[in-house]
Amino acid sequence: MELLKKRILQDGRSLPGGILKVDSFLNHQLDPNLMYQVAEEFKRRFEGLNYNKIVTIEASGIAPAIMLGYITQLPVVFIKKKSPKTMENMLVSVVHSFTKDRDYTVCISKNFLTADDHVVFIDDFLAYGNAAMGMLDLAKQSGATVEGMGFIIEKSFQGGGDELRKMGLNIQSLAMVESLENCEIKIR
Amino acid sequence: MELLKKRILQDGRSLPGGILKVDSFLNHQLDPNLMYQVAEEFKRRFEGLNYNKIVTIEASGIAPAIMLGYITQLPVVFIKKKSPKTMENMLVSVVHSFTKDRDYTVCISKNFLTADDHVVFIDDFLAYGNAAMGMLDLAKQSGATVEGMGFIIEKSFQGGGDELRKMGLNIQSLAMVESLENCEIKIR
Numbered sequence: 357m358e359l360l361k362k363r364i365l366q367d368g369r370s371l372p373g374g375i376l377k378v379d380s381f382l383n384h385q386l387d388p389n390l391m392y393q394v395a396e397e398f399k400r401r402f403e404g405l406n407y408n409k410i411v412t413i414e415a416s417g418i419a420p421a422i423m424l425g426y427i428t429q430l431p432v433v434f435i436k437k438k439s440p441k442t443m444e445n446m447l448v449s450v451v452h453s454f455t456k457d458r459d460y461t462v463c464i465s466k467n468f469l470t471a472d473d474h475v476v477f478i479d480d481f482l483a484y485g486n487a488a489m490g491m492l493d494l495a496k497q498s499g500a501t502v503e504g505m506g507f508i509i510e511k512s513f514q515g516g517g518d519e520l521r522k523m524g525l526n527i528q529s530l531a532m533v534e535s536l537e538n539c540e541i542k543i544r
Numbered sequence: 545m546e547l548l549k550k551r552i553l554q555d556g557r558s559l560p561g562g563i564l565k566v567d568s569f570l571n572h573q574l575d576p577n578l579m580y581q582v583a584e585e586f587k588r589r590f591e592g593l594n595y596n597k598i599v600t601i602e603a604s605g606i607a608p609a610i611m612l613g614y615i616t617q618l619p620v621v622f623i624k625k626k627s628p629k630t631m632e633n634m635l636v637s638v639v640h641s642f643t644k645d646r647d648y649t650v651c652i653s654k655n656f657l658t659a660d661d662h663v664v665f666i667d668d669f670l671a672y673g674n675a676a677m678g679m680l681d682l683a684k685q686s687g688a689t690v691e692g693m694g695f696i697i698e699k700s701f702q703g704g705g706d707e708l709r710k711m712g713l714n715i716q717s718l719a720m721v722e723s724l725e726n727c728e729i730k731i732r
Contacts, residue, residue, distance in 0.1 A: 385656045386606075386620040388613035415602035415622065418574075419610040425576035426611075432574040434603065468573045 357397050357530040361543050363390065364509065370536040374483075374514060375455065382508065383416035383480055394530060395423035398478065398506045401528040405503045407474045409433060413462065413487050416480040420508060424478060433468045435491065437461070447497045451490035454483065454514075462490045464498075471499030482507035482529055485516020509533060512544070545585050545718040549731050551578065552697065558724040562671075562702060563643065570696065571604035571668055582718060583611035586666065586694045589716040593691045595662045597621060601650065601675050604668040608696060612666060621656045623679065625649070635685045639678035642671065642702075650678045652686075659687030670695035670717055673704025697721060700732070 369377040381387040398420070410428070412421035413435040425432035437460050445466040452459050469475070477491050488505055495502050503526065510517045510529030513536075520527050535542040557565040569575040586608070598616070600609035601623040613620035625648050633654040640647050657663070665679050676693055683690050691714065698705045698717030701724075708715050720732040 379653065380655070384621060384624065384653055386610055386613065386622070388610055388617070388620060391610055392614055415606060415624070418603060418606040419620075422574055422576055422579055422607040422610060423614075425574065426580055429577070432576060432607075433572060434574070436572065436603070465567065465572055467568070 357394070359393060360390070360508065360531045363387075364531055364533070364543060365541060368541055370539045370541050372539075374511065374536055376481075376509065376511065376533060376536055376541065378509070386419050388419075391419045391423050392427075394420050394508055395427050397530055398424050398476070398528065399427050401506065402476055402504050402526075405474075405476070405526070407476045407503045409469075409473050409475045410478055411435065411464075411469065411475045411491065412478045413437070413491065417478055420480070421478040424476075424506075433464060435462050435464045435494065438463075447494045449490045449493040449497075451486045453486065462487075462494070464494050466498065469494060469498040469500050473498070473500040474503050475500055476503055477505040478507075479505075480508050482510040482516050482520075482527070483514040485519050488516060488520055504528060506530075511536070545582070547581060548578070548696065548719045551575075552719055552721070552731060553729060556729055558727045558729050560727075562699065562724055564669075564697065564699065564721060564724055564729065566697070574607050576607075579607045579611050580615075582608050582696055583615050585718055586612050586664075586716065587615050589694065590664055590692050590714075593662075593664070593714070595664045595691045597657075597661050597663045598666055599623065599652075599657065599663045599679065600666045601625070601679065605666055608668065609666040612664075612694075621652060623650050623652045623682065626651075635682045637678045637681040637685075639674045641674065650675075650682070652682050654686065657682060657686040657688050661686070661688040662691050663688055664691055665693045666695075667693075668696050670698040670704050670708075670715070671702040673707050676704060676708055692716060694718075699724070 410432045446463040506528045532544040598620045634651040723730040
């Protein structure tokens with residue numbers, strides 16, 4: 357997606373530790389038009405798949421996911437990063453965040469992810485693939501089928517994408533960052 | 545907003561402790577069409593105000609806020625509930641959550657909330673008003689002007705709305721829940 361690549365090169369910043377800072381348009385301040393165009397691109401890439409629900413994970417996945425839900429007229433569910441008091445009947449998994457260097461619990465209500473669901477998972481970043489693995493674990497527990505996974509930015513050098521593709525999953529990344537070495541952003 | 549009221553009465557559930565569970569369409573599973581219509585209503589209510597940015601707080605505020613951003617063609621910033629490693633130059637405030645019975649830190653980058661900004665704040669719930677107070681504190685620190693605050697559901701019996709209106713703020717709530725006593729949802 358050319359527009360996205362240009363934006364990353366223009367406004368992104370490479371920080372030590374393999375971190376790509378895109379907080380001016382993707383995960384702190386959000387550009388609604390870019391989110392809409394990202395969603396259109398996801399719709400195009402998942403055309404022909406039979407899916408009935410969009411699943412994402414809080415917080416930065418919500419904006420592209422709700423836009424995709426709006427365009428496709430499908431409900432969106434966001435996986436929560438803690439177990440809220442008011443949530444009964446949840447499926448739970450544990451995910452390790454390399455960026456934040458800690459484990460966290462993710463959960464989704466059994467009411468909103470069931471064996472009848474065929475879902476597309478959307479997230480802002482694919483790095484080591486830990487959030488995606490958490491999603492797959494929740495899907496397995498529920499019996500739901502993951503038809504595709506869409507990421508706005510994949511950091512291919514961190515290997516999560518390779519692992520997911522080896523599992524035979526339909527992985528779509530709209531921008532593929534190959535390296536952040538020497539504070540330089542290299543996009544395929 | 546009639547559509548919203550009907551939906552709350554149809555799909556909402558009143559839980560002990562003044563909790564209104566609306567996780568099938570508002571804060572776990574999301575109805576994208578409802579989010580769009582909610583955003584259109586916010587746009588209508590804030591017509592005539594001079595604002596250049598939408599501010600919300602993760603996670604449940606993001607969906608209505610990005611829709612409002614899309615409709616108004618304005619950028620959206622979401623306040624984060626922790627201090628991410630990669631965020632420099634942040635403004636920080638502490639907010640108490642009655643639902644979760646704990647204090648949490650909220651933060652926003654100084655790059656995205658400045659004295660030049662005239663913002664509309666959007667959130668899913670207005671209860672005791674603590675998240676809103678956190679927003680006002682961040683705005684004060686940055687010098688930004690809060691032109692209006694929009695909430696999808698106000699639980700008027702918890703008093704946050706009264707307090708904010710007493711401060712002279714433009715508070716717009718799309719559904720006003722007056723009581724959740726005896727597991728019955730009463731909407732004005």
